[in-house]
Structure formats: structure tokens, C-alpha cells
Amino acid sequence: MLQVTPVQAFTDNYIWLIHSPRDQRQVVAVDPGDAAPVHQALTHFSLQLSGILLTHHHRDHVGGVGDLLRQSSVPVFGPANESVPGNPIRVHSEQQAVFDSLGLEFDVLDVPGHTSGHVAYWGHGALFCGDTMFSAGCGRLFEGTAEQMLSSLAQFAALPEETQVYCGHEYTVSNLRFALAVEPDNEESARYLEECSRKRARNEATLPSDIRRERNVNPFLRCHRHTVKQAAEARAGRELNPVEVFAVVREWKDGFRS
Numbered sequence: 001m002l003q004v005t006p007v008q009a010f011t012d013n014y015i016w017l018i019h020s021p022r023d024q025r026q027v028v029a030v031d032p033g034d035a036a037p038v039h040q041a042l043t044h045f046s047l048q049l050s051g052i053l054l055t056h057h058h059r060d061h062v063g064g065v066g067d068l069l070r071q072s073s074v075p076v077f078g079p080a081n082e083s084v085p086g087n088p089i090r091v092h093s094e095q096q097a098v099f100d101s102l103g104l105e106f107d108v109l110d111v112p113g114h115t116s117g118h119v120a121y122w123g124h125g126a127l128f129c130g131d132t133m134f135s136a137g138c139g140r141l142f143e144g145t146a147e148q149m150l151s152s153l154a155q156f157a158a159l160p161e162e163t164q165v166y167c168g169h170e171y172t173v174s175n176l177r178f179a180l181a182v183e184p185d186n187e188e189s190a191r192y193l194e195e196c197s198r199k200r201a202r203n204e205a206t207l208p209s210d211i212r213r214e215r216n217v218n219p220f221l222r223c224h225r226h227t228v229k230q231a232a233e234a235r236a237g238r239e240l241n242p243v244e245v246f247a248v249v250r251e252w253k254d255g256f257r258s
């Protein structure tokens with residue numbers, strides 16, 4: 001399995017360092033929004049930055065790219081349809097991000113919704129999904145539509161269930177409080193909330209998650225389920241199709257304070 005080191009940035013961002021299976025000291029940084037904590041981690045663990053993957057254009061995901069590239073010139077992959085720093089190799093669905101010398105290659109998935117050109121990287125049993133999906137939640141719809149986001153999340157739900165899920169933010173505990181407001185009888189969500197609360201009390205990452213768990217606890221992957229549909233329809237006061245269920249639950253979450 002892929003070795004991945006989390007680097008905390010800002011208040012709740014994660015910059016993931018993917019270790020080369022050929023040489024564990026060489027790493028690819030995913031969404032380095034800030035260069036300083038990456039530099040610290042590289043020094044602390046005696047690692048060498050050998051590549052960068054970017055999922056979308058938001059500053060908290062790309063802000064450190066310029067600084068990192070001034071220190072070492074490494075290949076950068078980024079979304080084909082967004083403007084991101086680092087003069088990246090621009091990729092979209094059906095293409096791959098390949099770091100030949102590191103023995104790392106990832107399939108690119110177009111996953112619009114949070115931003116219109118957002119991409120995710122999937123390979124070696126791991127998914128790097130930026131701000132499209134969080135554990136038990138999903139990104140806000142800043143640029144895309146509910147329909148786009150629902151179909152982006154459906155792509156994730158169709159991946160092998162053991163796929164490790166690396167998201168851009170530590171939002172799991174507050175997402176699970178919301179998930180339980182939508183599905184109060186979801187026992188796996190309740191158990192997972194206890195587990196994640198204990199981890200956060202020790203300042204441990206709740207990530208990676210996996211696809212099996214997300215299918216079971218993430219309300220945004222469960223819009224076709226009777227329980228989620230019923231909760232959304234009770235809120236809307238009418239019958240809803242799956243896209244409308246998603247839109248109602250997303251809006252509900254936007255206004256939810258746990």
C-alpha cells in the first residue's frame with residue numbers, strides 16, 4: 001500500500017506527501033497551499049520533494065507552489081481547465097499523471113462541482129480528491145451545479161471499496177454531526193463519530209477514510225437511499241428527484257451549525 005504522510009497547514013488543510021514506492025525518501029506533494037509546513041516536514045523526515053499534484057485553483061491548495069518550485073524544479077500536474085501556478089502539465093479525465101522515475105502513476109478524474117475544473121487523482125489504491133469529497137461530507141458548490149457534484153461523487157462511490165480516501169480538509173467530526181442529523185439511526189455514523197472525536201482529542205488525523213465507509217456514512221453519497229430522500233423531502237415539503245435531494249441536503253449543510 002502507498003505510504004502517505006500528512007502535513008497540516010492553515011487551520012484544517014492537509015497537504016499529503018506521497019512516498020515513492022521505489023525510494024521512500026522521495027515524495028510528491030498534493031495541494032501544497034503553504035510552502036513552510038512542507039519545508040519543515042521535508043527537513044524533519046529527511047525527504048526530497050520530487051513532484052506536485054494540484055486538484056483545483058483555490059489559494060489554500062496552490063499557494064505554496066511558487067516557493068517550492070524556487071527551491072527545487074519538479075514536475076507539476078494540474079487541472080486542464082483551471083488556471084493554477086507552477087506551469088503544470090494540464091490533465092483531465094482519460095489521462096494520467098505519471099512520475100516515471102518514482103514509480104507513481106495516477107488516473108485523472110474530472111470531478112466538477114466545488115470548482116468547475118476540479119480534478120482528482122486515483123492510483124495505487126488511493127484517491128486524492130481535494131475539496132470534492134470530505135469524509136462524511138462534500139465541498140461547497142462554488143462554481144459547479146448540484147447535478148455535476150452528484151455525478152462527481154458517483155464516480156468516487158464506484159471505486160473499489162478498499163480505496164483509501166485522502167481529502168483536502170479535516171472536517172470529519174462536524175460532517176458526522178450533520179450526517180446524524182440527516183440519518184439519526186445510522187449506527188455506523190454514530191460509531192465513527194465517537195472514534196473520530198477521540199482521534200481529534202489527540203490531534204490525530206481522521207483521514208484517510210475509505211470508499212466502503214463513505215458509502216455507509218456520507219449523506220452526499222446516499223441521496224438515492226430512502227432515509228436521506230425522506231429527510232430531504234420532509235425539509236422541502238415535497239417529493240424530490242435525486243439531484244434535488246442532493247441540492248436540499250447541500251443547502252441544509254450550508255446552514256447547519258453543530
Ligand SMILES: [Zn+2]
Binds near residue numbers: 056058114131
Ligand atoms: Zn477549495
